[in-house]
Amino acid sequence: xxxxxxxxxxxxxxxxxxxxxxxxxxxxxxxxxxxxxxxxxxxxxxxxxxxxxxxxxxxxxxxxxxxxxxxxxxxxxxxxxxxxxxxxxxxxxxxxxxxxxxxxxxxxxxxxxxxxxxxxxxxxxxxxxxxxxxxxxxxxxxxxxxxxxxxxxxxxxxxxxxxxxxxxxxxxxxxxxxxxxxxxxxxxxxxxxxxxxxxxxxxxxxxxxxxxxxxxxxxxxxxxxxxxxxxxxxxxxxxxxxxxxxxxxxxxxxxxxxxxxxxxxxxxxxxxxxxx
Ligand code: SAM
Numbered sequence: 009x010x011x012x013x014x015x016x017x018x019x020x021x022x023x024x025x026x027x028x029x030x031x032x033x034x035x036x037x038x039x040x041x042x043x044x045x046x047x048x049x050x051x052x053x054x055x056x057x058x059x060x061x062x063x064x065x066x067x068x069x070x071x072x073x074x075x076x077x078x079x080x081x082x083x084x085x086x087x088x089x090x091x092x093x094x095x096x097x098x099x100x101x102x103x104x105x106x107x108x109x110x111x112x113x114x115x116x117x118x119x120x121x122x123x124x125x126x127x128x129x130x131x132x133x134x135x136x137x138x139x140x141x142x143x144x145x146x147x148x149x150x151x152x153x154x155x156x157x158x159x160x161x162x163x164x165x166x167x168x169x170x171x172x173x174x175x176x177x178x179x180x181x182x183x184x185x186x187x188x189x190x191x192x193x194x195x196x197x198x199x200x201x202x203x204x205x206x207x208x209x210x211x212x213x214x215x216x217x218x219x220x221x222x223x224x225x226x227x228x229x230x231x232x233x234x235x236x237x238x239x240x241x242x243x244x245x246x247x248x249x250x251x252x253x254x255x256x257x258x259x260x261x262x263x264x265x266x267x268x269x270x271x272x273x274x275x276x277x278x279x280x281x282x283x284x
Contacts, residue, residue, distance in 0.1 A: 014179030016229040018143050020119045028227040030176055031120040035095045037065035042095050042126055050226040057218040063272040064219075068172045068202050071256035071278040073099050075200045078249075078260065078280065079167045080108035083198060087166040088114040089189075091144035092173035095123055096130040101169065102137045115159055117142050117150055144170070145177050147188035165196035171278070174242065175204040176230040183241045190246060193283055198249075201242055202256055202278035206233040212274040219275060239277055246281035253279035 013019055021029040028047045036043040036051045039062070055061045079085040086109050090101045093116035102114040116131050116139045118124070128139045142153045150156065160166055168189050174182050190199060204223075206216040216233040223231025240253050251259065256278040257269055 014181075015145055015177045017119070017176050018145055020121055022121055026227065027229070029120050029122060030092075030228060030230070031094050031118065031123045033228050034065055034172070035097075037062045038069065038097055040095060040097060042122060046227050050223075050228045053226050054219060054222045057222055058215060058270075058272055060270040060272045061219070063270050064204070064276055065172075067256040067273050067276050068278075069097065069099075071202050071259055071276075072101070072169070072171045072200075073104055074260055074262070075169075075171070075278070075280055076101055076104040077108065079198055079200070080105035080112060083167075083282075084109070085165055085167045085198060086112045087160050087164060088112065088169065089117070089150075089160060089166055090114060090169045090171075091117045091150065092170065093118045093123065093127065093131060093139070094172070096127050100131060102131070102133060106134075106136065112136065113160060114138075115140065115156065117144050117153075119143055144173055145179075145185060147185055147192070151189070151192050162192060163194055165198070166193050167198045167200060168193060169200045171200055171202045174201060174239075175232045175234065178230060178232065183244055186242045187244050190244065190283055195283055197283045199243065199246055199281045199283070200278070201239065201253075202276065203239045203242075204231060204233040205239065205255070205275050205277040206235050207274050208235055209274075212271055215271045216275045219272075233275060236277065240279075243279065243281040246283055249280040249282060253277055 021027045028050045032043040032047040033050045036047045105112040113136045142150045220233040
């Protein structure tokens with residue numbers, strides 16, 4: 009397979025102030041402070057499609073929080089490989105899972121220089137958390153990075169998390185990439201994926217296409233809204249946990265829905281699968 013980048017994010021932004029970074033743009037969407045003008049410009053450009061565009065980031069993050077609670081609480085997982093951790097926010101993976109599984113280990117991977125500079129100290133909070141810089145779209149690089157196999161025991165179940173990352177991968181071999189990760193995991197492991205969705209419905213497909221057009225032509229340069237079928241393929245032959253791949257907001261919501269989903273909330277999906 010060619011080593012040519014299949015996503016702008018595989019070449020870290022570094023000191024290039026003309027490029028927005030995914031981590032900083034996401035931080036801007038979540039109302040954080042670790043972002044620059046170029047990142048807020050992406051938010052402004054995408055917000056022209058729909059005013060509630062920040063729902064995309066909140067639906068994604070809230071799904072991650074509920075997924076972590078399920079993995080630690082119900083599935084009893086004590087090892088986490090969180091690919092594309094993002095900048096630290098209110099509730100990070102290790103805080104959620106260590107509340108339920110105090111001995112849980114969390115290995116964060118990201119390649120963004122700001123995440124490295126500001127996030128590392130906050131995410132590496134105790135000796136059960138580790139932060140490593142690697143390209144999450146190169147499973148070999150992640151799995152063989154120094155320290156990974158020492159920190160996590162690959163003979164025991166691990167939750168592999170690719171939350172809000174794969175829509176930034178522009179290649180069409182994302183299923184192969186997840187398969188390579190899954191092959192390295194022990195039976196009883198889980199895979200979590202959330203992804204921008206083209207719902208292919210008359211009411212929302214147009215929104216998804218417009219969002220994709222804005223994201224991919226913004227200074228960030230990526231953000232694909234793939235169909236349910238394309239995202240489902242990423243789970244390969246792993247067994248989907250109920251209710252399967254659904255809208256992030258419909259994956260075991262915290263309570264009954266009393267207001268309809270926004271058009272933006274209809275455009276992001278998530279799911280969890282188990283390796284048997
Ligand atoms: N996973 C978190 C969540 O769901 O809340 C953060 C998602 S954020 C949208 C995507 C993260 O993936 C960013 O922090 C970005 O730096 C990281 N990322 C994107 N492409 C990457 C790559 N090729 N290698 C490593 N990290 C990458």
